[in-house]
Amino acid sequence: MLEIEKLNVSVENKIILNDFSLKINPGEVHAVMGKNGAGKSSLAQAIIGNSNYSINSGKIKFNGSLINDLEINERALLGIFLAFQYPIEIPGVNNTYLLRSALNAKLKSEGKDEIDSFDFLKLIKTLMNKMNISDEFIHRSVNEGFSGGEKKKNEVLQMLLLEPKLCILDETDSGLDVDALKIVSNGVNELRDSERSFLIITHYKRLLELIKPDLVHVIANGTIVKTGNATLADELDKKGFDWV
Amino acid sequence: MSATLINSTIKSRELIQEVEIEEKLNSMRIPIMSGRHIICDKEKLIIDDRLISKLDINYDSNNDILRLTTHKNSETINLNFFSIIHHDSYLLPKIIIECVSDTSLFFQEIDLDKNNDIEVSINKNIEFLLSLNSKVHHIYISKFNKNTNIEKDLSCNIADNASYEYSSIQRPLSHVKIDSTIKLNGENAKCNFAEAIQLDEKANFSHILKIAHHASSTISKQRHNLIANGESSGKFHGTIFAEKNIYNIEADQLSKNLLLSDDANIKSFPILEIYTDSIRCSHGSSVGMINENQLAYLMARGIEKKLAINMIIEGLLNDILPHEKNQLIRSLLN
Numbered sequence: 391m392l393e394i395e396k397l398n399v400s401v402e403n404k405i406i407l408n409d410f411s412l413k414i415n416p417g418e419v420h421a422v423m424g425k426n427g428a429g430k431s432s433l434a435q436a437i438i439g440n441s442n443y444s445i446n447s448g449k450i451k452f453n454g455s456l457i458n459d460l461e462i463n464e465r466a467l468l469g470i471f472l473a474f475q476y477p478i479e480i481p482g483v484n485n486t487y488l489l490r491s492a493l494n495a496k497l498k499s500e501g502k503d504e505i506d507s508f509d510f511l512k513l514i515k516t517l518m519n520k521m522n523i524s525d526e527f528i529h530r531s532v533n534e535g536f537s538g539g540e541k542k543k544n545e546v547l548q549m550l551l552l553e554p555k556l557c558i559l560d561e562t563d564s565g566l567d568v569d570a571l572k573i574v575s576n577g578v579n580e581l582r583d584s585e586r587s588f589l590i591i592t593h594y595k596r597l598l599e600l601i602k603p604d605l606v607h608v609i610a611n612g613t614i615v616k617t618g619n620a621t622l623a624d625e626l627d628k629k630g631f632d633w634v
Numbered sequence: 635m636s637a638t639l640i641n642s643t644i645k646s647r648e649l650i651q652e653v654e655i656e657e658k659l660n661s662m663r664i665p666i667m668s669g670r671h672i673i674c675d676k677e678k679l680i681i682d683d684r685l686i687s688k689l690d691i692n693y694d695s696n697n698d699i700l701r702l703t704t705h706k707n708s709e710t711i712n713l714n715f716f717s718i719i720h721h722d723s724y725l726l727p728k729i730i731i732e733c734v735s736d737t738s739l740f741f742q743e744i745d746l747d748k749n750n751d752i753e754v755s756i757n758k759n760i761e762f763l764l765s766l767n768s769k770v771h772h773i774y775i776s777k778f779n780k781n782t783n784i785e786k787d788l789s790c791n792i793a794d795n796a797s798y799e800y801s802s803i804q805r806p807l808s809h810v811k812i813d814s815t816i817k818l819n820g821e822n823a824k825c826n827f828a829e830a831i832q833l834d835e836k837a838n839f840s841h842i843l844k845i846a847h848h849a850s851s852t853i854s855k856q857r858h859n860l861i862a863n864g865e866s867s868g869k870f871h872g873t874i875f876a877e878k879n880i881y882n883i884e885a886d887q888l889s890k891n892l893l894l895s896d897d898a899n900i901k902s903f904p905i906l907e908i909y910t911d912s913i914r915c916s917h918g919s920s921v922g923m924i925n926e927n928q929l930a931y932l933m934a935r936g937i938e939k940k941l942a943i944n945m946i947i948e949g950l951l952n953d954i955l956p957h958e959k960n961q962l963i964r965s966l967l968n
């Protein structure tokens with residue numbers, strides 16, 4: 391599904407990813423761990439196509455097609471979704487407007503009719519119940535005044551709504567209490583199937599206890615320095631990152 | 635000369651169709667209240683006598699002042715003031731709206747125009763007098779094309795425990811000049827002033843606002859969102875004044891401005907004139923382009939760039955009237 395080959399990325403002339411390579415097959419869950427500043431979030435931003443991240447060389451392929459030059463929304467419409475580490479506040483834009491616009495953009499790209507208000511509300515309320523989100527939540531401005539946990543739940547709510555092919559979770563576990571972590575991981579697990587892939591960026595193994603990864607990668611200085619199975623997360627939890 | 639009082643000349647349902655009414659009556663302004671109305675055309679002032687049950691209405695023709703006064707102990711009054719500007723230039727009378735003690739008023743002021751081919755100029759002068767414990771929520775919406783120019787004076791005197799809330803969305807393509815003075819004269823008086831202005835083409839907007847704290851324990855909040863596109867220019871000149879020998883003052887002012895083109899310009903002047911030490915005051919002003927992080931966030935959800943930019947702009951407008959349910963206002967906003 392996702393193939394990254396020798397990717398070199400920089401931000402304001404500072405090299406962030408260095409000959410980075412990674413392959414994620416359909417249905418696989420990969421975890422990326424590493425110290426602060428190792429390049430984890432930059433990897434996520436480069437995959438989704440944030441224009442602040444310049445690709446100097448290398449390839450990002452999605453389902454066999456090169457996507458290096460695609461705009462951020464074009465990549466999203468292919469099925470790449472990022473649950474942001476720091477979801478952005480947008481005053482005055484209510485959550486319903488965002489969610490419905492995003493869903494309609496997806497439906498339009500698939501050649502389908504836009505969803506009407508009634509069906510949309512029915513759908514979103516079902517998903518909100520799953521995420522234990524109250525009704526007033528969707529009428530508030532996007533992420534404005536949300537607690538850290540609410541912001542992360544909102545990201546997963548969007549993910550459930552859009553049903554992307556590749557879900558990237560950038561430290562979605564940070565700022566969540568134990569109960570919220572379970573709700574979020576249940577939401578993620580519900581989406582898991584043989585076709586959908588996940589890239590989970592985290593510092594800690596607690597999320598990976600609830601969402602079992604197929605492979606765990608350790609990233610340092612913008613490249614993968616170690617790969618292992620789920621037990622690698624346990625080892626990192628005990629020993630830290632320096633031993634890698 | 636006192637006001638001419640005659641029975642209703644048009645049905646209230648006709649007021650819904652503002653443009654048609656305007657054409658029928660050739661009137662310059664139609665203030666209405668819950669289906670009641672005052673019609674002022676060039677020759678005469680016509681007042682629906684049913685208004686008298688809730689408001690005292692007096693017209694001073696010598697000074698051209700229309701004075702509306704709430705009745706004591708009346709319920710909340712909804713007063714709608716629609717202007718549909720069409721084909722002429724004129725000077726409106728000064729309007730004084732007086733809320734006596736313990737009354738509240740919801741004042742909705744809407745200025746629209748038709749696509750005028752000739753230049754139209756309008757002067758408006760509105761003054762609020764808020765007595766003890768009274769409350770006014772003033773919503774002002776305007777949408778003008780390039781031929782409609784407006785100059786407006788707004789003033790408000792607020793007594794003890796009274797409050798004035800102003801929420802405004804304006805979309806002019808023309809010349810707009812507003813001078814506002816809000817005086818917090820009584821203890822515990824409050825003012826919440828919020829406006830969002832969207833400018834395009836060669837629009838030229840200027841708002842000079844002064845909020846003056848003349849009494850202790852007074853609170854003022856200001857929020858100004860200015861969005862400029864095309865070759866438009868906008869200026870906000872906002873002063874917070876607090877006199878000496880008053881205490882426990884709260885004053886906040888925030889001016890957030892967005893430039894959408896290289897040829898547009900915005901000038902923002904946040905000014906403090908503080909003569910007391912007993913004040914908690916904050917003010918801030920920013921001018922910038924579209925927030926790239928907000929844009930990236932929306933686009934990361936598959937939303938195309940143009941729509942994402944519009945959503946951010948609408949957000950700045952909607953932020954001023956987040957809970958507005960009025961369909962006309964919603965349609966103007968969107």
